Amino acid sequence: MNSVILHTATRLLMSLILMFSVYIMFRGHNEPGGGFIGGLIAASAIVLYSAAFGATWARQALRVPSMSIAGCGLFFAAISGVFSAFAGSPFLTGLWWIPHLNIEVHLALSTPLLFDIGVYLVVIGAIVTIALEMEEAED
Amino acid sequence: MENVLAIVVGILVACATFLILSRDLIRILLGIAILSNAANLLIFTAGRVTRDAPPLVPGDLEVPAGAYANPLPQALILTAIVIGFGLLAFALVLSYRAYVAMRTVDVDAMREAEPPYPDQSPPTGEDGRQTPLRRRGAAGTPTREAAQ
Amino acid sequence: MMLPAVISGFALGAVAPWVVRAVGARAHWLLAVLPAVLFVYFAGFLPGVAEGQVYRFATEWVPGLGVTLSFYVDGLALLFALLISGIGTFIVIYTGGYLHGHEQIGRFYVYLLSFMASMLGVVLADNAITLFVFWELTSLTSFLLIGFNHEESRSRRAAVQALIVTGGGGLALLAGLLLMGAVGGTLEISELMTQPEVLHGSPLYTAMVILVLAGAFSKSAQFPLHFWLPNAMEAPTPVSAYLHSSTMVKAGVYLVARMSPGLGGSELWFYALVIFGAVTMLTGALLALRQTDLKLVLAYTTVAGLGTLVMLIGLSAPLGYKAAAVFLITHALYKGCLFMSAGAVDHETGTRNPLELGGLRGAMPITFAAAALAGLSMSGIVPFIGFIGKEVMYEATLHLGPVGGVVLTIATIAGNALTIVAAGVVVLRPFFGERRKTPKHPHEAPVELYLGPCVLAGLGLLAGIAYPLTQDSLTAPMMGSMAGTMPDHRAAELYLWHGLKLPLFLSLLTLGLGIAGYVYWDRIRESLAATLRAIGWGPDLGYDQVIAGVEWLSFRQVRVQQTGYLRHYLIVTFTVFAAFVVWTLMTVGGGPSAFEMPAVRLTEWVALGLMVMGAGAATLVYSRIAAIAAIGVVGYAVALIFVMFSAPDLAFTQFMVETLTVVILVLVLMRVPLEVRAFRGLGARIRDAVISIAVGVVFTLVLMGVVQGDLDLRLSEYFAETSVPVAHGHNIVNVILVDFRALDTLGEIFVVTVAGLSTFALVRLALFKRKGGAGEGGGA
Known part of the structure; x- marks a missing residue:
């Protein structure tokens, strides 16, 4: 679509929405949100971008093939379950590492977080693939 | 409240069924879209509904204080929504490819896998006549119009 | 030790083809070592079994269902095991000569x-399920053996026929x-056989007997299911010699004998076995005389022999x-020998027609x-085991009483006399008389x-002379x-x-009748052939008619069920679903008991109303854009609920998904017309x-x-209580997704990935094909 307003707004919104999606994903463990929702938000940002500039440019902006993002996510999710094997627990048991750097920063690293990142990437990758492929499909 | 939701689920299912029984592939897919919403709502209702009590543990507590909504069906539905979307998207693309290959979305005409028997008549009740709603294409040929 | 022996x-x-490839044309001598070793192993049980001991071996298989790999060695099982492994040894060797140079001989050894x-599994199994598994394995492997020459349609038909009859x-x-x-x-089975009164007392006794006998009779080719056995002569001669002398067809006899202590003793059992056995004996012996193929003559006498055995056990x-025990040994020895020598004659002369053979x-x-x-043993001449068998047989039938005994004795005399004629046809015709011209120079x-x-022929003589040994062991x-x-x-004497x-006089009478019959064989054969032509129908033809009927039925049924119209399937599915659930609700219960109007807030009414209106609109409008909008309304209203x-998590997700759904719908519907x-x-x-x-x-x-019933909240409460202490998360839904039930979620994101991948493939494959010049379409 050749609309100056859409183009400008999209450039602005795109980064905002993507940042928001990451935020939603990270806060998901304690507040409403998480990998599924974050992924959907990010995917909608990219779909918006492709609506404004076309699928070719959207692919350009992604830099990596969209299915690779999904594959990467699946890999993260699966690998997050393997760590527990070192602790002698069953597959996908959650492990937590909360370093006490100082009082101000509350940092919690865990395998469920890695898993949620995987979900996030899978949702982005798969949905963007479907949308972009449909947009480009020829009769 | 659950009783009212049950009635609404029933209405959604009835609408979805009517669409799925259609001859038009696209309407079948619309039916599937409604059906997946109805199914999610059904699971939600079966797990009982609670107003204004999200299943979140307040930040300073170990266990939720007071009543809270049943979290288990919510977790089930959340993935069901995403999967339902994946299924619908895939089915849409598949239908699109089927249309490209066969130039029709009339499921009665899609008989490549199961060709009609020589003496077989089409199912009864469908006269295949054109409704006066849209009469732009020539009679008997698929009309090629963009979405209305 | 028994399980390895059996398997x-x-x-x-499994490795036979490689053995053949490695060893070459003499592989059969090597392969025959296994059955020979097995024979020796089984022979080791003889002294114990002769003293009345039984041996039981059990290995757990499916303990939950009471299925064990249990094996049982007693007199019956041991005799069969010895015949199977002993004759098997010679059959393997014989195959090496008969199929010498055949390029598929490796495959033959596999079968x-x-x-x-x-x-071996059939005759040694003690567990009923184990018995059944091996029983069906014999049907399958005999199917493969009979159909070995699968290029010929007659072989294929015979194989399928044998499989259908015996498998069924x-x-x-x-x-x-x-x-x-x-x-x-x-x-x-060994335990079942010790409680005949329980089996007899059950109201299911009749059903049991009929079902077990149906299995046994089909396998042992009892009239009127005998037709598959002569047809199975399409197989190479080693198969005929093995399957139809001592093994496959004897499995039914074995079963009847095995079940006899538990199921036997009733009138049903007696009459079923004696009548079917006697009719089979006479039919088989008569039909044998009209054949002009050595193997077919032998096949029909096998049918007769099986009938005799069933009849004798039924007494x-x-x-x-x-009598059954003696005749079983007799028959296995002479029939195995005669099949093999008929095959040798065929191999050397190129024909199996007794009219073309001589000298x-x-x-x-x-x-x-x-x-x-072997022919002397078959005819029951002193001092062969066949003689003893015939004497005991007459003693057994005479013992039955005045009426039944006379009828059955006459039938047995007739059967035996006809068998003697068949022995003459198989032995005297080819070897005596003047030399005739045959396709090959012998x-x-x-x-x-x-x-x-x-x-085998020597053993037939030996078993007769050394009869005390035969008797004891x-x-x-x-x-x-x-x-x-x-x-x-x-x-037992x-x-x-x-x-x-x-x-003794009956034996002499039988012999006289047999000799007379042989002299007039040509006339008997022709009149039999004329009679059968006049009847014009037989069970073999009946089999074809049944198969044709089944095919017709399945054709009609497919016509009705598989119309190829999607809506027919869907209509049936939905209707059956609705009808069955209503039926269950009415008979079992579970429906709602009462309806109370709850308090519904205005905002909720709005959301519900939007949902219903959206769904209704999507159903009724024909405009694509309107339908998409209506679908969107339904989705957003669900999110509001x-x-x-x-x-909140669901609402978030639903909003996002609904937005994307509308986008995808628009993308697709832009390209697909109404x-x-x-x-x-x-x-x-x-x-x-x-x-x-x-x-x-x-x-x-x-x-x-459902909502008016009870709800089990234990799982939900467990998740809520452990979410923070164990999983360090305050959003219980998310904790369930990524921690408690992470494996489910992992599966679900797999599905999502596959959906994306499939879309990619569908669209790209079509593009690729188009560009590759392979024409349009195909992607769908």
Whole structure:
């Protein structure tokens, strides 16, 4: 679509929405949100971008093939379950590492977080693939 | 409240069924879209509904204080929504490819896998006549119009 | 030790083609080592079994279902195991000569050795399920053996026919065995056989007997299911010699004998076995005489022999068991020998037609000697085991009483006399008389082809001369298995000379009748052929008619069920669903008990109203854009419901998904036009509306019933209580997704990935094909 307003707004919104999606994903463990929702938000940002500039440019902006993002996510999710094997627990048991750097920063690293990142990437990758492929499909 | 939701689920299912029984592939897919919403709502209702009590543990507590909504069906539905979307998207693309290959979305005409028997008549009740709603294409040929 | 012994045949069979490739044309000598070793192993049980001991071996298999790999060695099982492994040894050797240079001989050994192992499993199995599994394995492997020359349509038909008849009988057997297991409380046959009163007292007794006998009769080719056996002569001769002398077809006899202590003793059992056995004996013996193919003559006499065995076991008396045991040995020895020598004659002369053969005794002296010995045993001449068998047989039938005894004795005399004629046809015709011109110039067969016949014929003589040994080690223990208790010495006694008594005169009468019959064989054959032509129908033709009927039925059924119209399937599915759920609600209950109008807030009414209106609009409008908008309304209204009822995560997700759904819908529908032809007529719309409303009502009723019942919240409470302490998360839903039930989620994101991948493939594949010039479409 050749609309100056859409183009400008999209450039602005795109980064905002993507940042928001990451935020939603990270806060998901304690507040409403998480990998599924974050992924959907990010995917909608990219779909918006492709609506404004076309699928070719959207692919350009992604830099990596969209299915690779999904594959990467699946890999993260699966690998997050393997760590527990070192602790002698069953597959996908959650492990937590909360370093006490100082009082101000509350940092919690865990395998469920890695898993949620995987979900996030899978949702982005798969949905963007479907949308972009449909947009480009020829009769 | 659950009783009212049950009635609404029933209405959604009835609408979805009517669409799925259609001859038009696209309407079948619309039916599937409604059906997946109805199914999610059904699971939600079966797990009982609670107003204004999200299943979140307040930040300073170990266990939720007071009543809270049943979290288990919510977790089930959340993935069901995403999967339902994946299924619908895939089915849409598949239908699109089927249309490209066969130039029709009339499921009665899609008989490549199961060709009609020589003496077989089409199912009864469908006269295949054109409704006066849209009469732009020539009679008997698929009309090629963009979405209305 | 027993399990490896039984399944070693499968193991060797699996590698047989490589053995053949490595060793070459002499592989059969190596492969025959296994059955020979097995024979020696089984022979080691003889002393113990002769004293009345039984051996049991059990390995757990499916303990939950009471299925064990249990094996049981008693007189009956041991005799069969010895025949199977012993004759199997010579069959393997014989194959090496008969199929010498055949390029598929490796494949043949695979089938043959697997068949041998299956057969050993049948006769040694104690657990009913184990027995059934091996039973069906014999059907399958014999199917492969009979169809070995699969390029020929006759072979294929014979193989399929044998499989259908014996496999179908196997299913009946399974049902019968399960009934016995249910009544007797155990699946171990040895235990079932110790409680005949329980089996007899059950109301299911008749069903058990009929089902078990259906299995046994189909396998042992009892009239009128005998037709598959002669047809199976399409197989190479080693198969015929093995399957139809001592193994496959004897499995039914084995089963009847095995079941006899538990199921036997009733009138049903007696009459079923005696009548079917006697009719089969006479039919087989008569039909044998009209054949002009050595193998077919032998095949029909096999049918007769099987009938005789079933009849003798059916007498349910010690004398009958004794006669059956002796005749079983007799028959296996002479039939195996004669099949193999007929094959040797065929191999050397190129024909199996007795009318074209003659005077071969000079050219093939060793084969002739073996065949002659076997023929004498078959005819029941002193001092062969066949003589003893016939004496005991007459004693058993005479013992039955005035009326039945006379009828049955006459039938037996007729059957035996006809068998003697057949023996003449098989032995005298080819070897005596003047030499005729045959397709090949005959020489003595190679050692592989006469080794087996010689040994088996010699054993037939030996078993007769050394009859006390036969009695103590073989027939008496087998009688014990059939009767349930070891017989005393008098009851089991065998003899060559019993004084000038009636059985001896009957034997002489039989011999005289047989010789007369042989002299007039040509006339008998022609009149039999004329009679059969006049009848013009037989069970073999009936089989074809049944198969044609089944095909017709399935064709009609497919026409009705598989119309190819998607809506037909869907209509049936929805209607059946609705009808069955309503039926369950009415008979079992579970529907809603009462309806109370709850307090619904105005905002909730709005959301619900939007949902209903959206769905209704999507159903009714034909404009694509309007339909998409309506679908969107439904989705957003569902999201609102999630918001109002404490599901923020769901609401979030639903909003996002609905947005993307609309985007994808628009993308697709932009390219797919409205199909005007696809509108439904009024009648169809009314019908569909009725179905849809019924389905919707069913959903509502079931859901109301569910929410008015109890809800088990233990799992939800567990998640809520452990979410923070164990999983460090305050959002319980998210914790369930990524921690408690992460494996489910992992599976679900797999699905999402696959959906994306499939879309990619669908679109890209089509593009690729187009660009590759492969024409349009194909992607769908």
